[in-house]
Amino acid sequence: MNRFASKISNDDLETRFKEYLYTHNGKFTSERMAILKLLYEDDEHLSVDDILDLARQKEIPVSRATVYRTLDLLVQSGLAKKHQFEGHETVFEAALKEGHHDHIVCVDCNKITEFFNDDLERIQNDILAKHGLVMVKHTHQLYGKCTVNNCPNRTS
Amino acid sequence: MNRFASKISNDDLETRFKEYLYTHNGKFTSERMAILKLLYEDDEHLSVDDILDLARQKEIPVSRATVYRTLDLLVQSGLAKKHQFEGHETVFEAALKEGHHDHIVCVDCNKITEFFNDDLERIQNDILAKHGLVMVKHTHQLYGKCTVNNCPNRTS
DNA sequence: TTGGCTGCAAATCCTTTGCAGCCGT
C-alpha cells in the first residue's frame, strides 16, 4: 500500500472540481480553474499574493476577492489545504499531489520541509479514540533550530 | 520524574518575570503584573477580550494596546503560550502551570481538551533530529468529531 | 533624570462583503 496518491492530471483535477461544483450548486469558471491549476503547477506553499503574482505573470486576470473566494471553495472541496505557520503568511497547498504529510519549519531560515510518520498518525488516532472522537483533521508543525552553522534546510 | 511542574506561586511568577524584564531592559509595571496574574488565575485559554473583560471586572484599568504588548512579552519570556486554533480566536495560556501538552479541538462543540503522550514527543524529536534540527517548539492539534450524539466533550 | 511604559486614536494588514453587471448552464 503506497501512501502516495498517483500524480493527478489536469483532467482529473477538472473532473473532481466539476463534480464538487455540480453537487454544491457552483459554477465552473475560467478563474476558478486557473487558480486550481496554479496551485497544482507549483510545488511550493502559495500565499494569496503568490497566486495573484503568478496569475499576473501568466496574464490571467483575476481579482483578489475571487482568489479568496476560490481558495475557500478548494479547501471545502478537499482539493487544497490551508496552513497557517507561525511567522508566515497564510499559505495554500495542493491537497491531492501526494499523501498526507505534516511540516517542519526551520526558525533559522524559515524553510518548510515535509515529513510523514506512520506511528505518529496511529498514535494520534488512538488518542482521539480514547476521548470518544474520530479524527477530522489535525495540524502538526515542528519548529526547529539548526544544530550547525550552515542551516541544513537552507542547502538541502 | 514527574512531567508536571509544581504549581507556581505568584511570588515565583513575579520573580521570573522581573528576571526576564531585567535582562531585557524592560520595566516591571502594575499593568504587566496584573495581566500575568489574570492569566495564571484562570484555568482556561484566554483571548485578548477575555483578559480585558476580567480586568474590567476586577477594576484593573488596562488598555487593549497594553494587553497586546504585554502578551507578546509574556510569550517571549516563556511565561505564556499563544494558540491559534482553527475556528477560534487567538488565545493565551499560562505556560508554567503544568507540563507540556497539546490540544484536541472538538469540531462539534468546539471544546478544547488537553492531551500528552510520551511516544509522540519522542518521535517528534527523532524526526527533527533526522533533519538536523533541534526542537524549538511544536504545535499539534487534533480536530475530532463525536462518535455519539451527545458529544462527550460537551458533558465531560 | 531618563528611557521605557501607557492610553488613545489613527493606521495597517488581511480578509470579507455589498453591489452592479457578466456569464455558465
Add this chain to the structure above:
DNA sequence: ACGGCTGCAAAGGATTTGCAGCCAA
C-alpha cells in the same frame, strides 16, 4: 433567462503604531 460569479471598492476585525505625558529605576 436565472442564479451564481466577478471585480471593485468599501467595510470589518484584529493587531500595531505614533505620540504626548507618566512612571519605574
